[in-house]
Each structure stands twice: as C-alpha cells, then as structure tokens.
Amino acid sequence: MKKMLRREFLESSSMAFAGTTALVAGFEPIVEAVTVRRRVSPNERINVALVGCGDMGKTNLRDFLRIPEVECPAIADVDEERLEEGLRIVQETRGNTPEGYRDFRRIMDREDIDAVIVATPDHWHALPTIYACQTGKDVYVEKPLATTIEEGRAMVAAARRYGRIVQVGTQQRSAGHFRDAVTFVRSGKLGRIRMVRAWTYLDWKGDIGNPPDGDPPPHVDYDLWLGPAQKRPFNPMRFHHNFRWFWDYSGGLMTDWGAHMVDVVMWALDEDPVGAMAIGGKYGFPDDIRETPDTQQSIVEYPSFTVLWEHMIGCGIGPWQREHGVEFHGENGILVVDRGGWEVHSETDRFRQPERVLRMTPTPRQAGSSDYHFTHVQNFIDCMASRQRPVADVEIGHRSAIACHLANIAVRLRRYFRWDGAGEQIIGDAEGQALVGRTYRPPWVLPKV
Ligand SMILES: NC(=O)c1ccc[n+]([C@@H]2O[C@H](COP(=O)([O-])OP(=O)(O)OC[C@H]3O[C@@H](n4cnc5c(N)ncnc54)[C@H](O)[C@@H]3O)[C@@H](O)[C@H]2O)c1
Structure with missing residues (x-):
C-alpha cells in the first residue's frame, strides 16, 4: 500500500x-x-x-x-x-x-x-x-x-x-450544557447584560523557539501547503500545528480559541459588533518566532454590551480560576460557562438597601456534557439528509469569526475603529479596511461567488 x-x-x-x-x-x-x-x-x-x-x-x-x-x-x-x-x-x-x-x-x-x-x-x-x-x-x-x-x-x-x-x-453549539447556559442567559433572569468576558489562558503552550529556515521535508509539498499565502522559505515552527501563531496562516489565540468562546457570546446575545479596540504583544516569549500576541486584551463593542477578551499563552489561570470560559455579567447575576459546566452567581445591591443583598438565587455548578464533538458531527450528517441549516451554519461561524478578526485588526493597528456590519466595512480607516481581505499568491484566486 x-x-x-x-x-x-x-x-x-x-x-x-x-x-x-x-x-x-x-x-x-x-x-x-x-x-x-x-x-x-x-x-x-x-x-x-x-x-x-x-x-x-x-x-x-x-x-x-x-x-x-x-x-x-x-x-x-x-x-x-x-x-x-x-x-x-x-x-x-x-x-x-x-x-x-x-x-x-x-x-x-x-x-x-x-x-x-x-x-x-x-x-x-x-x-x-x-x-x-x-x-x-x-x-x-x-x-x-x-x-x-x-x-x-x-x-x-x-x-x-x-x-x-x-x-x-x-x-x-452541540453541547447540552452550553445550550442550557445560553437558554438561561436568554431567559432574562440575569437582568440586562452590559458586559461579557471571554478568555483563554493556556499553560500547555509556551515558547516555540526560533529555529532557522531550512528545507521542507521530502514527503511534504510545501508550495501547496503555502497555497494562497505568500511564498517564504520553510520553517519547522511555521508549519504543522504552530501555523496558528502567524498572520499569513491564522490569527493566534484570538481566532483559535476566540472562535469557540466568542461564538457562545453571539449565540446567547445575537448582536453584531459595531467597533473594536485591542492591546497585546509578545510579552511572555519576546524572542520566539511567533508573530501573534502571546498576551492580548481586546474590547469588541456591540450595540448594548461590550465583550472583553483576554488571553495569555504560558499561564493557565484566567478569570474564575478557569483556563477558558465566558462570563455573562448581568445586573442581577453572572453566568459563567466553560467546557466543564456552568453556574450562576448573584450580583449584589447596596444602592437601595443599607445592607448588601443578593439580587437573585444562585445556580450551583451544572456538569458539562460529554461527547459533544460527535453530536456536532451527527448534526451535520442529519442536516445533509434534511437540508435544514446545521447548528453551526456557515453564516453563524462567519458572524462569530468577524468579532475575532476585528479584534486582531485592532491589535495590529493598535487603535479603535467602528465597524459597519451591514456593509462589512471598517468605517473611515483604509489601513484597517485593507486587513478585512488579503492578497492571494497567484495563481490562487478567491472566487467571486
Ligand atoms: N474544533 C476544534 O476544537 C479544533 C481543535 C484543533 C484544531 N482545530 C482547527 O483545525 C484546523 C487544523 O488544525 P490542526 O491543529 O489539526 O493543524 P495541523 O497542522 O496538525 O494539521 C493540518 C493538516 O492540513 C494539511 N494541509 C495543509 N495544507 C493542505 C492542503 N492544501 N491540502 C490538504 N492538506 C493540507 C497539513 O499537511 C496538516 O496535515 C485548524 O483550522 C484549527 O483551528 C479545531
């Protein structure tokens, strides 16, 4: 064989x-x-x-x-x-x-x-x-x-x-516990949600070194691996798995995990961004070959709330002592969800009361679902037969990814800009708008569909 x-x-x-x-x-x-x-x-x-x-x-x-x-x-x-x-x-x-x-x-x-x-x-x-x-x-x-x-x-x-x-x-999108958490957020029990925090802190990733360029392995068609990306010499750390840390091939942790976590925000609150700003850099591993920030905070603005995204590579303890998660902060309470489960904490009130009082009954930690990657695959196969839109239809994936891309454009430009969601354009910022697309290396062309 x-x-x-x-x-x-x-x-x-x-x-x-x-x-x-x-x-x-x-x-x-x-x-x-x-x-x-x-x-x-x-x-x-x-x-x-x-x-x-x-x-x-x-x-x-x-x-x-x-x-x-x-x-x-x-x-x-x-x-x-x-x-x-x-x-x-x-x-x-x-x-x-x-x-x-x-x-x-x-x-x-x-x-x-x-x-x-x-x-x-x-x-x-x-x-x-x-x-x-x-x-x-x-x-x-x-x-x-x-x-x-x-x-x-x-x-x-x-x-x-x-x-x-x-x-x-x-x-x-196919995990029962994420669905339950989203249903809770949508129920209105948390009150008006004004801020959402989403994060990923990965202590199982770290310094990737700075090896020299070299020849691609003989069993690899490197030119086809590059495809529409710009031609450059082969480097073993700009290749399998680590492609995530280079702008030509990906968007760092902001898109890698942001695609998962920010998608949960979109699912629950169903608004599109109107602006973005971000700061970050290679503070943890300044000398390694990675291009994307190992540390980043992004603020994506929505019509009725903001999303604060945080990530750190090389550290594993984020907000709520979790390496990843989403926190929906409402006026009555706070729902925290990650792959392991979800729970609700009450907000407090001292404005109308002399004593600090809880605004809602907390919900103890609900266990996370298992095997939901398979459920996701099964949903796709079911939809192939029914021709119904799948739970993570391409438009959903696109809308969720936009927030992550905007945050990355902001971190590269180090400035705030407004976003026109209907026209899918950055308003009044030609340099930012140039990063909404990219130039393909010939002969590859992004088809006009
Ligand atoms: N859903 C999740 O939880 C999850 C988890 C990990 C990765 N991912 C995503 O999966 C994708 C792959 O990530 P990975 O970690 O498996 O990367 P990887 O580098 O391990 O694998 C990518 C593979 O694609 C091959 N490849 C590259 N160009 C190709 C081409 N033109 N034609 C055919 N094959 C080509 C590479 O040789 C390699 O074997 C990424 O988009 C990543 O974000 C998703």
Missing part, C-alpha cells in the same frame, strides 16, 4: 505548480455543471472525504466513522506521512483503503463524494470549502471559518448560491 501511495503522491507532485493554473482555470466549467447533486437520504451510504489529516482532521475522521452510514473513500494531505496516518485510520476501523491524494482538487473532481471535511490550517479553509460547494458537496469546515472576513463572506455566499450544507467546527 505504502508503495502505491508513494507513487500516486509523487505523480501528482510532479504536476507540481506548473499545472496549477490550468487546474484552477479548468475548475469553473466542472463547477457550473455539477451544482445540483442528489440529496442524501438517511438510508444511503454517505461518502465523506477528508482534506487535511492533521490533529483535528484525524479527530474529525474518527467521529465521522462512528456513524455507520459514513464511508471515507478519499483523503488529501500535502504531507505524505500525515496522509498515510489518515488512510490507516480508515483501514483499521473499516477495513478498506481510501484513495490518497496530495492535491485536494482531485477530491473535488469526484462525483461520488457527498461531503468534505476541511481540517487544513486556517489559510486553507476558504478555497476547499468554496470548491466543494461549487462541485455540489456539503462541507464540515474547521473553525475559525477563515483567515479574513472577506474569505468568510465568500464562503457564506458559496454555500447559499450552490445550496450546500456547511457546518463550522464550533462544537460547543
């Missing part, structure tokens, strides 16, 4: 980049021809392909394969070793070997694929998602939805234009 896979991998590698322009150009007619695909009924086999077989790709693959109707006939990765790991997972759980591809566009060419999991680094979310929609496939795409607001908007447009189901990998 290994030999055959290597041959396929190298053959497609030898097409290398020279062939890419033609492939991209040749893509459009196929796309237009296959916009309406059969709908998946509950009794049919569902062919799900995986694009990007790293840590999260493998987690997703394993959960998809827990659903008996799901088959995985194809996997793509630009790293042959990662690809083989994915093929092995399918072999071991199902006994068959999917086709392995270096170039994910070969998966888009296949008419037998019903859905695609996109678990590539963030700079590679938009194009596979849009191509999949254009070729009539549903998509489960990892969070954060994209590296820019412009990409996210194009992904929403593609899902809508081609009538595809697109679920974003913000699995909290």
Whole structure:
C-alpha cells in the first residue's frame, strides 16, 4: 500500500505548480455543471472525504466513522506521512483503503463524494470549502471559518448560491450544557447584560523557539501547503500545528480559541459588533518566532454590551480560576460557562438597601456534557439528509469569526475603529479596511461567488 501511495503522491507532485493554473482555470466549467447533486437520504451510504489529516482532521475522521452510514473513500494531505496516518485510520476501523491524494482538487473532481471535511490550517479553509460547494458537496469546515472576513463572506455566499450544507467546527453549539447556559442567559433572569468576558489562558503552550529556515521535508509539498499565502522559505515552527501563531496562516489565540468562546457570546446575545479596540504583544516569549500576541486584551463593542477578551499563552489561570470560559455579567447575576459546566452567581445591591443583598438565587455548578464533538458531527450528517441549516451554519461561524478578526485588526493597528456590519466595512480607516481581505499568491484566486 505504502508503495502505491508513494507513487500516486509523487505523480501528482510532479504536476507540481506548473499545472496549477490550468487546474484552477479548468475548475469553473466542472463547477457550473455539477451544482445540483442528489440529496442524501438517511438510508444511503454517505461518502465523506477528508482534506487535511492533521490533529483535528484525524479527530474529525474518527467521529465521522462512528456513524455507520459514513464511508471515507478519499483523503488529501500535502504531507505524505500525515496522509498515510489518515488512510490507516480508515483501514483499521473499516477495513478498506481510501484513495490518497496530495492535491485536494482531485477530491473535488469526484462525483461520488457527498461531503468534505476541511481540517487544513486556517489559510486553507476558504478555497476547499468554496470548491466543494461549487462541485455540489456539503462541507464540515474547521473553525475559525477563515483567515479574513472577506474569505468568510465568500464562503457564506458559496454555500447559499450552490445550496450546500456547511457546518463550522464550533462544537460547543452541540453541547447540552452550553445550550442550557445560553437558554438561561436568554431567559432574562440575569437582568440586562452590559458586559461579557471571554478568555483563554493556556499553560500547555509556551515558547516555540526560533529555529532557522531550512528545507521542507521530502514527503511534504510545501508550495501547496503555502497555497494562497505568500511564498517564504520553510520553517519547522511555521508549519504543522504552530501555523496558528502567524498572520499569513491564522490569527493566534484570538481566532483559535476566540472562535469557540466568542461564538457562545453571539449565540446567547445575537448582536453584531459595531467597533473594536485591542492591546497585546509578545510579552511572555519576546524572542520566539511567533508573530501573534502571546498576551492580548481586546474590547469588541456591540450595540448594548461590550465583550472583553483576554488571553495569555504560558499561564493557565484566567478569570474564575478557569483556563477558558465566558462570563455573562448581568445586573442581577453572572453566568459563567466553560467546557466543564456552568453556574450562576448573584450580583449584589447596596444602592437601595443599607445592607448588601443578593439580587437573585444562585445556580450551583451544572456538569458539562460529554461527547459533544460527535453530536456536532451527527448534526451535520442529519442536516445533509434534511437540508435544514446545521447548528453551526456557515453564516453563524462567519458572524462569530468577524468579532475575532476585528479584534486582531485592532491589535495590529493598535487603535479603535467602528465597524459597519451591514456593509462589512471598517468605517473611515483604509489601513484597517485593507486587513478585512488579503492578497492571494497567484495563481490562487478567491472566487467571486
Ligand atoms: N474544533 C476544534 O476544537 C479544533 C481543535 C484543533 C484544531 N482545530 C482547527 O483545525 C484546523 C487544523 O488544525 P490542526 O491543529 O489539526 O493543524 P495541523 O497542522 O496538525 O494539521 C493540518 C493538516 O492540513 C494539511 N494541509 C495543509 N495544507 C493542505 C492542503 N492544501 N491540502 C490538504 N492538506 C493540507 C497539513 O499537511 C496538516 O496535515 C485548524 O483550522 C484549527 O483551528 C479545531
């Protein structure tokens, strides 16, 4: 198997980049021809392909394969070793070997694929998602939805234009305890919510060093890994997993965990940002190669409340003694939720009373749900059959990601700006507006959908 896979991998590698322009150009007619695909009924086999077989790709693959109707006939990765790991997972759980591809566009060419999991680094979310929609496939795409607001908007447009189901990998939306917490917030019992705090403090991440550039490993198609990102020499710390800390590929902890936590805020309060400001820097690890702040505070302004985001890499104790969480601060009480559970604390009142009194009955800690990543995957599969919008529909993922992107634009510019949500534009700040999109490295183009 290994030999055959290597041959396929190298053959497609030898097409290398020279062939890419033609492939991209040749893509459009196929796309237009296959916009309406059969709908998946509950009794049919569902062919799900995986694009990007790293840590999260493998987690997703394993959960998809827990659903008996799901088959995985194809996997793509630009790293042959990662690809083989994915093929092995399918072999071991199902006994068959999917086709392995270096170039994910070969998966888009296949008419037998019903859905695609996109678990590539963030700079590679938009194009596979849009191509999949254009070729009539549903998509489960990892969070954060994209590296820019412009990409996210194009992904929403593609899902809508081609009538595809697109679920974003913000699995909290499928967790019963997060739903209960959101229902509590929406009940109004906390009173008017004027401030929300969301945070991530990770003591299991730290100094990533500053290794020199070098040659990419021979089993990696580095040019295809870079894709639409700017060309630069290979560096082992700007690659697997650590891509998160570089602006070309991601947005640091602000988008990595912000996509999860700020999404809970959007879910509960359903408003769109109107402004953002942020401060942060490399205060913890000034000498490592990371570009994104290891320490950051962002304030995202909404019409009726503010969201204060905090993160620190290398420290594990955030507000309420938790490494991550969301605190909804109402006039009557405070709801705190994280992946482990939720509880409500009362606010106090000394304005009308001589003695400080509680304003509401506290709710003790409610336990967190388990296995909700799988529930999230199941929701996607159910929606493929029903054609209902999934719980973390692409538009939801886009709206949540916008707040994180705005905070990052603010931290890069070190200034406050206003945001026009309807027009998706930064008001009166050309430098900020330039960061709402980005320039793709030719021949890659963000399609106008
Ligand atoms: N939902 C969650 O809780 C959760 C958790 C972790 C990561 N994620 C998200 O999952 C995504 C992947 O993160 P990761 O930690 O698994 O990264 P990773 O670096 O471990 O894996 C990414 C994989 O994609 C491959 N890849 C890169 N370009 C490709 C291309 N053009 N075609 C095919 N494969 C390509 C890489 O070779 C690598 O194997 C990120 O967007 C991340 O934010 C989500």
